[in-house]
Structure formats: C-alpha cells, structure tokens
Amino acid sequence: MPKMNYWTDKWDLHEDVCPCDVHFNQWVAKQKIKNKQIYHFGSGTHHVVGIKQAAQKNRTFCITASKEEYQAYIDLVTENSGVAKNYLCYFGDIYLTNPALLPDFDVVTMFHLCEFFFPNTASKEYGGLTDAKVLDLFTAKTKKGGYILFYTRSMGWEKSKAVIAKWEKKAKVKKVGEFKTLLVYQKK
Ligand SMILES: C[S@@+](CC[C@H](N)C(=O)[O-])C[C@H]1O[C@@H](n2cnc3c(N)ncnc32)[C@H](O)[C@@H]1O
Numbered sequence: 001m002p003k004m005n006y007w008t009d010k011w012d013l014h015e016d017v018c019p020c021d022v023h024f025n026q027w028v029a030k031q032k033i034k035n036k037q038i039y040h041f042g043s044g045t046h047h048v049v050g051i052k053q054a055a056q057k058n059r060t061f062c063i064t065a066s067k068e069e070y071q072a073y074i075d076l077v078t079e080n081s082g083v084a085k086n087y088l089c090y091f092g093d094i095y096l097t098n099p100a101l102l103p104d105f106d107v108v109t110m111f112h113l114c115e116f117f118f119p120n121t122a123s124k125e126y127g128g129l130t131d132a133k134v135l136d137l138f139t140a141k142t143k144k145g146g147y148i149l150f151y152t153r154s155m156g157w158e159k160s161k162a163v164i165a166k167w168e169k170k171a172k173v174k175k176v177g178e179f180k181t182l183l184v185y186q187k188k
Pocket of ligand 1: 005006007010011012013014018019020021041042043044045063064065066069092093094095111112116
C-alpha cells in the first residue's frame, strides 16, 4: 500500500499573504450564519476558522495534511473545551475523502482546490480523487441552499478556474457573488 500524501510543511497565519481564512470568518459574520455546519479545507497552525466559528456557535469540520498543524489542534483543544466541542480537525489527504465518513454541510470551503494534487493521487494504487471529483463530492455533501466558497488568490487558482467553469455548468449551483478574495456559490 502506498503511504498517504501529506504536507511536509505548516502554515502560520499570514493575513497579508493568504487572507482567505480571515475573509471567510468575516463573510460568515456578514451573512449572520449561526448554528450551522461548516467544512473547511486547510486549517493552518492558527486554526482561526475553527476557533472563531466555535465562538460564533457554528460547528466546523476541518482537514489538515500537516502533522504540525494537527499537533497544534491537539494543543488547542486540550486547553479549550468550548473549541473542542465545536471544532473537529482531522489529519488526512482531501483527495482520499470517503463521503460515508462525513455529514452534510451548510457551508464548504474549497480554498486550496488544485494545490495539492500529487502525480500519483488519482492512480488506482493510491485511490485518490481528481480535483473535479473532490469538488463534486463536497457539492453532494452541501445541503440545498448551502454555500461553497473558493479562494481567488489560491496557488491553484488557474487550474481551479477551469474545474469550476465545468462544474458550474453541470452542478446544481449558482454564483452568488464575491467577498474580498472569495468567490461564493450557492447550492440550488
Ligand atoms: C497554505 S496553507 C493555508 C492554511 C489556511 N487555510 C490559511 O489560509 O491560513 C494550506 C493548507 O492546506 C492543507 N493541505 C495541504 N495538502 C492537503 C491535502 N492533501 N489535503 C488536505 N489538506 C491539505 C495544509 O495542511 C494547510 O492547512
């Protein structure tokens, strides 16, 4: 069996370089989204989405592929039961997502789509999804009326644009606008 493709790096909060998580928290506040279920792609060591959304009474399910970021999550929730109750971060490769393990979501972030696809990701041996299939899977996991957000300054944005263009033609979604660096769709 091949090893899991994980991220050998970590990401601290650099709002000037990568403001997507901060912009996401601002968007949620602006929409007055409360008591909802969020899926977030890419925690960073800072976990600002999980922390802020726990305080806003939303529940966040988040993936990290970084051992350091996952350790930071363990340290965080060890010290804070309120965050532990409302924020679940797990270690994994999003391309290996098994939909049977996930609930449905009201809001999904696909901020790092097309950034971490490895040469072997979609091989039979590894068993991973393509970026288009990741997006389809999370669209299926989004509730009717729920939101799917993209980050327009992502490293994978050029590739993502092509994936999104095909997706919006066939998926039951509509573009509802932009918020700062984010592009927002809603499931019909
Ligand atoms: C550049 S960091 C950005 C973190 C955070 N969203 C921010 O903007 O501050 C990229 C994130 O993607 C996650 N990541 C990298 N490869 C991944 C993969 N294959 N599956 C899931 N997450 C992955 C990393 O763990 C990290 O949290």
